[in-house]
Amino acid sequence: MALRAAIVTGVAGQDGSYLAELLLEKGYTVYGFARYTSETKMERLSSEVMNHANFHIVRGDMTDSLRITTLIQELAAVSHWDQIEVYNLAAQSHVKVSFEQPEWASNVNSLGALRWLEAIHQVNDKRFRFYQAGTSEMFGKVQETPQTETTPFWPRSPYGVSKVYAYWITKNYREAYGMYACTGILFNHESERRGEEFVTRKITKAIGAHKFPIRLGNLDAKRDWGHARDYVEAMWLMLQVETANDYVVATGETHSVREFIELAFKHAGVVIEWRGEAEHEVGLNTLTGDTMLVIDPAFYRPSEVDALIGDSTAFRTLTGWTPKITFEELVQCMIRRDLKY
Numbered sequence: 001m002a003l004r005a006a007i008v009t010g011v012a013g014q015d016g017s018y019l020a021e022l023l024l025e026k027g028y029t030v031y032g033f034a035r036y037t038s039e040t041k042m043e044r045l046s047s048e049v050m051n052h053a054n055f056h057i058v059r060g061d062m063t064d065s066l067r068i069t070t071l072i073q074e075l076a077a078v079s080h081w082d083q084i085e086v087y088n089l090a091a092q093s094h095v096k097v098s099f100e101q102p103e104w105a106s107n108v109n110s111l112g113a114l115r116w117l118e119a120i121h122q123v124n125d126k127r128f129r130f131y132q133a134g135t136s137e138m139f140g141k142v143q144e145t146p147q148t149e150t151t152p153f154w155p156r157s158p159y160g161v162s163k164v165y166a167y168w169i170t171k172n173y174r175e176a177y178g179m180y181a182c183t184g185i186l187f188n189h190e191s192e193r194r195g196e197e198f199v200t201r202k203i204t205k206a207i208g209a210h211k212f213p214i215r216l217g218n219l220d221a222k223r224d225w226g227h228a229r230d231y232v233e234a235m236w237l238m239l240q241v242e243t244a245n246d247y248v249v250a251t252g253e254t255h256s257v258r259e260f261i262e263l264a265f266k267h268a269g270v271v272i273e274w275r276g277e278a279e280h281e282v283g284l285n286t287l288t289g290d291t292m293l294v295i296d297p298a299f300y301r302p303s304e305v306d307a308l309i310g311d312s313t314a315f316r317t318l319t320g321w322t323p324k325i326t327f328e329e330l331v332q333c334m335i336r337r338d339l340k341y
Helices: 014-025 065-076 095-100 102-123 158-177 199-209 228-238 257-267 313-319 327-339
Strands: 004-009 029-034 055-059 083-088 128-133 180-186 214-216 247-249 272-275 282-285 291-295
Touching (some): 014 029, 014 228, 029 065, 065 083, 065 102, 083 102, 095 102, 095 158, 102 128, 128 158, 128 228, 158 180, 180 228, 199 214, 199 327, 228 247, 247 313, 257 272, 257 327
Parallel strands (some): 004 029, 180 247, 214 291
Antiparallel strands (some): 272 282, 282 291
C-alpha cells in the first residue's frame, strides 16, 4: 500500500474540513496548514479529525514564503512517502470583501499559489502533486453557456481576477518545469459548514435563528450549486489521474438566489410571497403577512455576475465523478442544521 502525505491549506474552512476527513479515511497523513489566531477557529474540524494520529496542524500563513518553503523541504526530506499532495484551498474567498481589500485578496490568492509552486519547484521532487482551487467566478461576465475548460475568463471582482492569476501561474509551472500541477475550476459548493458571511448560509442561519427580515442584494443571480462533500472528492480524484490538467467541476444545473430562499423557507414550513419591484421588493410570510426578507442595495456588487453554469463532461468522462447530493438535498441539509432538527 502506497504511503501518502497531504498538505491542506485552509484546513479550517468548509472545503478543508471535508477534505481532511476524506484523506484520513483513505489512509493519508494530513498536515493542515492554518493561520495562527488568538482564538482557536477549528470548529469545522471534528474531534475525530483533531485527535487522529495521522492529522497534524501546521501553523503558517499564505503570505509567508519562508514558512511555506520550510514545510515543503521538511516533507521532501521524508523518504518513505510515495506521493505528497498539496491542496491549496486557502483564500480570501468573499467576493464583496475582495472589492474592499483587493491587495490582500491578491496577496493571499495569487501570490499565495505562486509561493507554494515555487517551493515545490525548488525541491525538484517528482513525488509532489499540486492542486489549485479555482472558481467559477473566473468566468465572471460569461462568454458562453455553459462554461467549460475552453471558455474565456472575464472576472468581475478582485477575487475572480486573483484566481485567474493563480490558474495561469499553476499552468505555467506545469508547462515550464514539468510539475504535476492542476486547477480545479469548481462551481459554487455549499454545506452546513459554510461561513455565515456567504449568502446561502446567511439565509439558513437567519431562518434558524428567526432573525427577520433578512437583508439581501440581487435575488436573481443564478449559480450552479453543489455540496462541498461531493466537490472535495473531485479534488482528490483530480490528483489521482496520470497526467495533470485543469478541469471544470459542476452539477450542470443553475438556480437563483430567489429559488434558494423559497426552498429554504419551504423546509422551515413557510411559503414566501414576493411583492414590489427592484429595491422595494419584499418577501412576505403568506400565512402571517410578516416581512421575512427585504432588499438592501448595500449588498449589491459593484459589478455583478448574473449567471453561472458549468459543463464538467471532460472531468466526469475521465474519472467517473458525479455529484451525489442534489440541490434540494443541499438546501435541506443546511436548513436542518440551522433549525437543529
